Amino acid sequence: xxxxxxxxxxxxxxxxxxxxxxxxxxxxxxxxxxxxxxxxxxxxxxxxxxxxxxxxxxxxxxxxxxxxxxxxxxxxxxxxxxxxxxxxxxxxxxxxxxxxxxxxxxxxxxxxxxxxxxxxxxxxxxxxxxxxxxxxxxxxxxxxxxxxxxxxxxxxxxxxxxxxxxxxxxxxxxxxxxxxxxxxxxxxxxxxxxxxxxx
Numbered sequence: 529x530x531x532x533x534x535x536x537x538x539x540x541x542x543x544x545x546x547x548x549x550x551x552x553x554x555x556x557x558x559x560x561x562x563x564x565x566x567x568x569x570x571x572x573x574x575x576x577x578x579x580x581x582x583x584x585x586x587x588x589x590x591x592x593x594x595x596x597x598x599x600x601x602x603x604x605x606x607x608x609x610x611x612x613x614x615x616x617x618x619x620x621x622x623x624x625x626x627x628x629x630x631x632x633x634x635x636x637x638x639x640x641x642x643x644x645x646x647x648x649x650x651x652x653x654x655x656x657x658x659x660x661x662x663x664x665x666x667x668x669x670x671x672x673x674x675x676x677x678x679x680x681x682x683x684x685x686x687x688x689x690x691x692x693x694x695x696x697x698x699x700x701x702x703x704x705x706x707x708x709x710x711x712x713x714x715x716x717x718x719x720x721x722x723x724x725x726x727x
Contacts, residue, residue: 529554529555529556530548530553530554530555530556530584530585530586531555531556531558531584531585531586532544532545532548532555532556532557532558532582532583532584532585533558533560533572533575533576533581533582533583533584533585534557534558534559534560534581534582534583535559535560535561535562535581536559536724536725537644537725538562538581538582539637539640539690539691539694539724540580540581540582540594540690541581541582541594542690542724543594543598543686543687543689543690544582544584544594544597544598544601545557545722546686546689546690546721546722546724547598547601547602547606547610547683547686548601549720549721549722550686550718550719550720550721551601551602551605551606551610552720553601553605560572560581562581567579567580567581575590575592576590576592578592580592580593582594582597584597584600584601586600586604594687595625595628595629595687598611598625598683598686598687599611599625599683602682602683609680609681609682610681610682610683611682611683612678612682617677617678620677620684621677621682621683621684623684624676624677624682624684624685624687624688625683625684625687627662627688628684628687628688628691629687631658631661631662632662632688632691632692633691634655634658635655635656635657635658635659635660635661635662635663635700636655636659636662636663636691636692636694636695636698636700637691637698638650638652638655638658638698639652639655639656639659639695639697639698639699639700640691640694640695640697640698641698642655642698643697643698643699644697644698655698656700659695659698659700660700663692663695663700663702663704663705663708664705666688666692666705666708667704667705667706667707667708668707670707670708670710670711671707674711674714675711675714676688681714681715681718685711685715689712689715690724690727692708692712693712693715693724693726693727694724694726694727696726697726712727
């Protein structure tokens, strides 16, 4: 059985759990207590030398990084709905994975770290500025799109969803972005959707 190591307040851990649930794949959830430093233990570092969550173990396959794990799960257990193989369509989805790891983390993700977890090294003014920029662009995109790409959800939606939906944890107001709010509700209506605290 697949083992997923993560933390319940980690948006990156959550996006992997969400895809596993949507794909109806059985897995064992193993909590890594970040406050107790379990992610820096020798046992965990043997799986993930960067000491980050999540980490997925599927037989002999060990994967770190939530974006890489989403790609693996979509290919291994999903179908082309979740990750198309046609070059242009694949590139369109991968672009959103980059946005998720870049602009979304640097904006809403960092604002959440600052306010919810007290990470004082974050420049909160810059995080708020980046939040407004990416959320404005995302809202404009969703004005004419039901999902981020195509007429159905893909791992692009799963990758971007958590830290956008958790933006209020970082004192980022989502009320100014009605198309994002509608998209969040569409994700929450997917079969087998599981909630996360704060969403």
